[in-house]
Amino acid sequence: MEEMEKNKYSIIIPTYNERLNIALIVYLIFKHLSNVNFEIIIVDDGSPDGTQEIVKQLQQVYGEDRILLRPRPRKLGLGTAYVHGMKYASGDFVVIMDADLSHHPKYLPSFIQKQIETGASIITGTRYVKDGGVHGWNLMRKLTSRGANVLAQTLLWPGVSDLTGSFRLYRKSVLEDVISSVVSKGYVFQMEMIVRASRKGYQIEEVPITFVDRVYGTSKLGGSEIVEYLKGLLHLLVTT
Amino acid sequence: MKHIVKILTLLVTLSALWVGLLQASIIPKSYTWLLPLYFIVSLGCYGLLMVGVGLMQFPTCPQEAILLQQVCTKFHSLTIVDHDSCFVVLDILLL
Structure with a gap:
């Protein structure tokens, strides 16, 4: 508990058209991390829906030292959004999470607790264990996910059950080190991050999280994503 | 060591064992010849089994989706209606 107050946590949230969600997610973060020293860094990729206006209003409520708006002119990809946000992070630890509420801020204390208990460099949220779970996926989506996971587990032996999850806590120096060697974009990015971190010998621990997909039915895994995934897997096999 | 090297080493070791078995003829050669086939089939079965079990479990x-929906509805009923009062409400929720 003492350490929780000693450490500072920087929560990086990349956004694009999240006007409807950003106020709620910020509110929930403040609600669930009341005794924690943290800042929220919002990296907005030039959303046309006025996300940045909402963030500016939130800054007036919570303070510009707690909510940092660090926008970029246009959509430039998820990986570089973390690099961009990290430049402004003053915390010892960096949390990355999605803005669309598929990641619930109520799990943040368990990430922090787990890190303090184990001293690990990375805490990754996993959907595929007891107390974890996914909502809003059809059978096809589940099948692709399981297939992709079994393939990656068999070929890469990563020691982590959920490779493509994007709700994670990193020690800041570790995130800087790992992200500099990652080349993949999009869906494969998270997998490359965790596999490279695992190969570099960083201690990785897991906490169960639930993932509520709020755009039901629209499968994000089409044919081209599967090809990208397989290419990413092959790339990791020969480079790590 | 690159991971592909690890996997190739494993495969080479297995092949060496297999060749050794063929040479030593401890078990009949007709059986030994079929071993790689068994290996590939069992690997496939393992994969299918893991996907199947993973899918079943x-x-x-x-319940999380319902909870989130409730939170969203409540929050948006308080806020999105009017942007000026939105953060007044937020203030009240916080203090």
Whole structure:
């Protein structure tokens, strides 16, 4: 508990058209991390829906030292959004999470607790264990996910059950080190991050999280994503 | 060591064992010849089994979706209606 107050946590949230969600997610973060020293860094990729206006209003409520708006002119990809946000992070630890509420801020204390208990460099949220779970996926989506996971587990032996999850806590120096060697974009990015971190010998621990997909039915895994995934897997096999 | 090297080493070791078995003829050669086939088939079975078990035990969380929906509805009923009062409400929720 003492350490929780000693450490500072920087929560990086990349956004694009999240006007409807950003106020709620910020509110929930403040609600669930009341005794924690943290800042929220919002990296907005030039959303046309006025996300940045909402963030500016939130800054007036919570303070510009707690909510940092660090926008970029246009959509430039998820990986570089973390690099961009990290430049402004003053915390010892960096949390990355999605803005669309598929990641619930109520799990943040368990990430922090787990890190303090184990001293690990990375805490990754996993959907595929007891107390974890996914909502809003059809059978096809589940099948692709399981297939992709079994393939990656068999070929890469990563020691982590959920490779493509994007709700994670990193020690800041570790995130800087790992992200500099990652080349993949999009869906494969998270997998490359965790596999490279695992190969570099960083201690990785897991906490169960639930993932509520709020755009039901629209499968994000089409044919081209599967090809990208397989290419990413092959790339990791020969480079790590 | 690159991971592909690890996997190739494993495969080479297995092949060496297999060649050794063929040479030593401890078990009949007709059986030994079929061993790689068994290996590939069992690997495939393992994969299918893991996908099947994973699919059957796929953890879901319908109650989480309901909870989130309730939170969203409540929050948006308080806020989105009027942007000026939105953060007044936020203030009240916080203090």
